[in-house]
Amino acid sequence: MLHAPSLAIGAIISAIVIIIAFTMFDGITNPTELKIEPTPTIQQAGPAKITMETFLANGSPILGNPNAPVTLIEFGDYQCHFCNVFFHSTEGKILENYVETGKVKMIFKDYNIIGPDSVNxxxxxxCANDQGLFxxxxxxxxxxWTGENxxxxxxxxxxxxxxxxxxxMDVWSECMLNGLHSQTILASNEDAKNLELTGTPAFFVIGPxxxxxxxxxxxxxxxxxxxFExxxxx
Structure with missing residues (x-):
């Protein structure tokens, strides 16, 4: 059953455990009504203190010019149906028209709400980011992508x-087996919860x-x- 957008299962995946069983490396060959809700400043939302770090930390490397005046943050789950829809129908044009022209920079953050494969x-x-290929x-x-779970x-x-x-592959496999980035993934999921997100994809546009x-x-x-404009x- 597809999420539209994907709904949080329970209280997210309460403890993210990297479930990896890499034993074959050597041989491996209409969305809901749109809402735009501006908020005047980044201050406090509920009991969690929302700061710029909530948006920018624990995510991907910046895609685009680090000095671009506008920042786009996506919270996504790699198994999410509508995240995949965004990737194929919209992201390419955003990159072409805004990121590659230096107007917008983009950051991706994890919000794993579908299953263990999402976390992996x-x-x-x-781990790919450790080699500059996030x-x-x-x-x-x-x-x-072919579906969920x-x-x-x-x-x-x-x-x-x-x-x-x-x-x-030796470096990447060791990273996966040792769960080197589990805390970053957990922290990103916590950021999403602090922002009271209940599904994916969710976006924040931060202006100058x-x-x-x-x-x-x-x-x-x-x-x-x-x-953006x-x-x-x-």
Whole structure:
């Protein structure tokens, strides 16, 4: 059953455990109504103190010009149906029109709400980041998406994806087996909960003055363009 957008299971995956059984490395060959809710400043939301670190820490490396005036943060789950819809229908145009032109920089953060394979896929991306290939691994994950909890993000497939993008398999495998990035993934999930997110994908657009706009679901390009252009006019 697909999530629309994906709903949190229980209280997320309460303790993220990296479940990896890599034994074959050597042989591995319409979304809901759109809402734009601006908030004046980043201060406090409920009992959790929301700071800029809540948005920027525990995520991917920056995609684009680090000095771009607008920041787009996506909280996603690699098994999420609507995250995959966003990747294939909207993200490419955002990259072409805004990221590659230096107007917007992008950060991806984990919110693992579907199953253990989601956590393992996140860990695969962070281990790829150790070799400077986070976004290549991020892209190959979504390019191979076939559903939720159906095995496409199995340990064997995650290893195959790593090989396909040219990672050093010894280094990447050791990273996976030792769970080197589990705390980063846990912290990112905690950031999502502190922001009171209940599904994926969820987006935050931060303008040059620190104002944030929340966008939920696999929204069309026009929605992002409207917010970007509003922020770029400042």
């Amino acid at each position: 896929a996140s860990h695969g991306a962070h 976004w290549e691994y991020h892209d190959i994950l979504y390019s191979n 159906n095995g496409w993000a199995s340990s064997e497939n995650l290893g195959r994806f790593a090989q396909e993008i040219g990672l050093d 003055d620190g104002k944030t706009t929340r966008l939920f679901g696999a929204q069309p390009l026009e929605t992002f363009e409207k917010v 509003m922020e770029l006019e400042k």
